[in-house]
Amino acid sequence: MAETVTRTAAQVPLPKGFRGAGQGWPELSRIPHPPHRLPLLGDVLGVNRRTPLQDSMRLGTRLGPIFRRKVFGNEFVFVWGAALAADMADESRFAKHVGLGVANLRPVAGDGLFTAYNHEPNWQLAHDVLAPGFSREAMEGYHGMMLAVAGRLTDRWDRELSAGRWVDVPGDMTKLTLETIARTGFGHDFGSFERNRPHPFVTAMIGTLTYAQRLNSVPGPLAPLLLRQAARRNAADIAHLNSTVDTLVEERRASGRADGDLLDRMLETAHPETGERLSAENVRRQVITFLVAGHETTSGALSFALHYLALHPEIAARAAAEVDRVWGDTPAPGYDQVAKLRYVRRVLDESLRLWPTAPAFAREALRDTVLGGEHPMRRGGWALVLTAMLHRDPEVWGPDPERFDPDRFEAKAARGRAPHTFKPFGTGARACIGRQFALHEATLVLGLLLRRYTLRADPDYRLRVTERLTLMPDGLRLRLERRAPAPAPVSVPEAPASEGGGCPVRGAGD
Template identity: 25%
Template sequence: MGVEVWLLVAGVVMAAWAYSRWRHSYWSSRGVSTPPYLPFLGHLHKLLSLSQTRWRYVDEVYHKYGGSTLSGLYELFRPVLMVGDPDLLKNIFVKDFDHFVDRRKFLAEEGSISNIMLSNLTGDEWKTLRGIMSPTFTSGKMRSMFPLICEKADALVSFSLKEAANKPFVDMKVNFGRFTMDTIASCAFGIECNSFKSEVPEFSKYAEMFFNFSFLRILKFTLFNMFPTIGNALRIKIDSPAIKYFSNVVEETIAARNAGQRRGDYLDLLLDARAGVSHPIITDTSTVPHNQSTTTQDRTAQETNHDSSVTNVNNIPITQSKQVLTNKSIVAQSVLFLIAGYDTTASTLAFSSFLLAKHPIHQQRLREEIKQIIHEYGDITYEGIMEAKFLNACLMETLRLYPPATFGERQCTRTFKIPGTELILHPGDVVTVPFWSLHHDPRYWPEPEEFQPDRFLPENKSNITSFTHIPFGMGPRNCIGMRFALMEAKVALAKLLLAAEIHLDKNHTGLKIDRSPFLLRPEEGVNLVLTPITSNTYG
């Protein structure tokens, strides 16, 4: 090539390098520390790596580069602020929620139902839909679903004990997945999956398929996240076969409901809201299983976290409900409930059973509490399960060690000045919160890697720093299905421990964690040895 061409190439390279340097000076120019980054990529290669789990890298930023208070990251050229200070998190999630109403949208291809799921909606669309959906998860609805959850838990125990009689160990990760899928499908949609009667349960197979993140799928996901216009122009598809499968199932169920089949469940509630039928809602915070301390401010944060978004459908104009709840939107929320509820609860049960098998003293304590509940109530009841303090503590400690989502995000919607600093966030700026690091920070959790359920007993709640335990998110945009998931997990764990002692398989004394950058879940099976307790009523 001629000298002129080489000079042109060199000029382009230098200009690109200078542009990258300028874009990556965003945080340093504002006095925010950043970890080392690569030109053009920023930190994206670390955040989406399949060789190192995301939360391990984020934890390094948390401890070495200011992430426990404020640290700056770059996704290509997009600046993202990591916030790990609990006091500031209280502002973002609760006190100044009106400045951080939205989550970042993760768009799929045009026409995908993923784009209209509750988790992806923003502004008034999100607020309206959240108000419509919230009545499904109040205490009254939980009580009505409780017998059905017990029935599915009995099937889980019976199936697992039969497997234990014929195998050296039982893969409880698989069995808990069957249980959560059967429970959600039955309680919310009246669909009987019969996962415990099928060698390869179809529903669970497709749900599991959804959570297999290949490099190509992550690449497509990143392209749509960063450059949705290009993704759509290239007609790239990122919806998995699982999305299409569950969409078809829900559409068939809606057709049956329109033909007159009613069950008064989650799906009926959405269909009624679209039609303008109102339902009374009882707001109840008596069963909130969180860890906040008892100051007035913290009680307010608790109540906001769990129930402030519950709104009577009567207060939502019928025309607005119809605009938000199209047939496609109802399908989208139903698929979200099926897929999201399946994995998070199944993984939590798998982790908790592993931890209890590893700590037989805690396992026996929990079994004694369950026996006491049965002695007092005559059976495993909704009231008894809600009062089971050590059962709740075991699940909360499991969720501390293994939060299903290792990070959370909020997007700034109104100009916000970070308290105590000169840093100003503008609409569109993204804040990321390192859940895993907060849950494992020795400043807040002595011996953070140890399974110590007593941390979450009522008498010890005052020892817990607010906004350092965030397994379900916080504030009005917390996980809408939290109550359902916890009740489901408590029933399954109680029924299993009442029927059997669980032990670690001799060749399975540790857990391998999936390297997905998005969710924390076991990579392989959770192999446990189940020894039936002779006084049980199962099998």
């Protein structure tokens, strides 16, 4: 997989005052936009500022695979057609663009891996230093801690089951994934499962994500006036995130421990070629990036998967049967046994298809080019790829893309699809560095829960999706029943991994 970015071609400074994507599209008028555009305000009729992604998905269905929206004088171009998205995945012509809500997170994450501009040197330094932390050897080391945290979740769910209570799926998945990344990456325990309310770090994190999204819903010059109180809260949230991470780092330095985890790599590892080390400020930014991105998206992916499993008991039964067959009555499945859950992994992939928890990514042109042979783009011009719509393109996924069907990711079906049609982790050199970690954790947890419980949906619940740059089911709760003991172990022959073996996303970063 590609693990570097070209520092020369990717150093594309945006023109002064360059906010909207429209300036980079010489023939913008050829790209459709919503009707009833208003002077000054643009395409704001019918827009809900709390659900901009879902509004854009509805517009994309009506306007086609490339369209534009104008908001307060800034024109933005959206792409979701598979052929156009594949063209934008060309690393020789396009690179990651840090814009919209992602750039709004720079006050807290700075030049961390997710929010760094392509030309900032700390991105490549941190990437090269931290990449070994996601090797197979490192992942095997994390597996035991993942099991331990999952045990805390099942203890909690056993108590809820005994009391006859519903389980709060998004809340408990957030606790699970925060504790997992905190313990495996930084040797820290937030004590999430011992709290009745979310940990203050989670509250502050949600606050910063929500504020970053709100900044896109008001005119830039008016933001200080319209969001004055929210800005004060955001400053307090950032201060809390910084102080929490500073304390975590100080405790590690004072302890003299060498855990060999991500924090050790940040503090002690020099770049293998240049000898450079991460600065103290950048260490803080990287820790915040991993704690936030490392748990927020995975908790959403697990929550959506559990929602669909509860809605489709026949799929849940098939997945549970696979767990019983592959794991048997082993109390603690080994690292390699997780990868053998082929169908459970397909459940997860199908959930990520319908609701990729990082639902879009932006790409900018490295030079003057023509997108899809039809739309001229100037150097620095950019567009937002709507992953959640790309994953619904009927030319790729058939006439019923809204239907939940894990067999879309059966090995033969996956091999038959064109590259760059499934992108839950972004694309290219800037694709999510922790995708293997997230997929192993999520598959393990789904396997453990399916082996232990039968999931019962709330018949009155209709999926509502909360947007805070990432996506999460809102108000999702499930009823649990204990399953009968698993059958005796059965020998299962090895099968080739789908989606190209080691890399979990076909074409995403390889």
